[in-house]
Amino acid sequence: MTAKHTVLQLPTDLKRDQLPKHVAVIMDGNGRWAKRQGLPRIMGHRRGVDTLKELLRCCRDWGVQALTAYAFSTENWGRPLEEVEFLMTLFERVLRQELREMMQENVCIKFVGNLGALPRSLQAEIERSMLETQDNQGICFTVATNYGGRQEILRACRAIAIQVQQGLVQPEDIDEGLFERHLYTAGIRDPDLLIRTSGEMRLSNFLLWQMAYSEIYVTDTLWPDFDRQEFHQALAAYQQRERRFGKV
Numbered sequence: 001m002t003a004k005h006t007v008l009q010l011p012t013d014l015k016r017d018q019l020p021k022h023v024a025v026i027m028d029g030n031g032r033w034a035k036r037q038g039l040p041r042i043m044g045h046r047r048g049v050d051t052l053k054e055l056l057r058c059c060r061d062w063g064v065q066a067l068t069a070y071a072f073s074t075e076n077w078g079r080p081l082e083e084v085e086f087l088m089t090l091f092e093r094v095l096r097q098e099l100r101e102m103m104q105e106n107v108c109i110k111f112v113g114n115l116g117a118l119p120r121s122l123q124a125e126i127e128r129s130m131l132e133t134q135d136n137q138g139i140c141f142t143v144a145t146n147y148g149g150r151q152e153i154l155r156a157c158r159a160i161a162i163q164v165q166q167g168l169v170q171p172e173d174i175d176e177g178l179f180e181r182h183l184y185t186a187g188i189r190d191p192d193l194l195i196r197t198s199g200e201m202r203l204s205n206f207l208l209w210q211m212a213y214s215e216i217y218v219t220d221t222l223w224p225d226f227d228r229q230e231f232h233q234a235l236a237a238y239q240q241r242e243r244r245f246g247k248v
């Protein structure tokens with residue numbers, strides 16, 4: 001997003017009342033994009049930030065209430081050290097640079113994942129951005145960082161088990177509502193639409209509980225090339241779907 005931009009109009013073929021309220025994205029293909037350009041992989045991540053900013057702007061202007069992006073999985077630590085360090089520095093720098101604009105644009109930013117294992121300076125920037133934007137009433141922008149869906153579920157189980165052990169919760173009281181309150185995403189509605197770029201048909205440990213009924217849209221486009229028109233196409237495809245939630 002730029003400091004002052006004209007508001008993007010919702011494309012006329014999209015129905016405002018049938019937009020997904022929450023879109024989740026797996027931003028895949030940065031490395032391949034860079035390789036195709038003859039650039040180091042990290043340049044793909046750098047370009048990927050611009051794509052994410054443009055998507056956030058589209059969501060906000062078109063009326064999508066929440067966007068969640070998978071920035072770093074618990075498995076991504078296995079990448080070359082140089083790339084991991086680049087990503088951590090990139091997250092920190094982007095947060096620092098964009099905070100003022102997110103305030104102006106009324107964005108409420110949240111981070112989900114095992115944040116305590118991130119570099120201290122990044123943790124500080126995350127805390128600052130969450131605290132400063134917590135009362136913003138505009139789009140809810142969630143960044144999954146050092147996030148793993150299985151780990152999130154296990155963490156919730158452990159927390160509930162301790163409460164059972166202490167006699168604070170009865171096993172029969174454990175229902176979906178109670179469970180969800182123990183997830184990182186407590187208070188954030190489930191995604192209606194998951195978009196994954198670069199053609200991979202996997203969830204990759206992303207929001208496993210939350211995406212039980214999400215519509216999935218996969219495009220071959222690599223993340224740095226996922227532009228406004230591509231998002232328009234994804235929303236158009238979503239509006240063709242019939243969501244039944246297990247019913248007829």
Ligand code: FPP
Nearest residue numbers: 027028029030031032048049071091094143
């Ligand atoms: C996957 O592509 C991408 C990532 C692991 C990093 C995504 C992060 C960003 C786009 C930066 C977001 C910034 C903020 C502040 C939230 P890949 O490297 O797996 O691509 P490949 O499959 O082609 O190798």
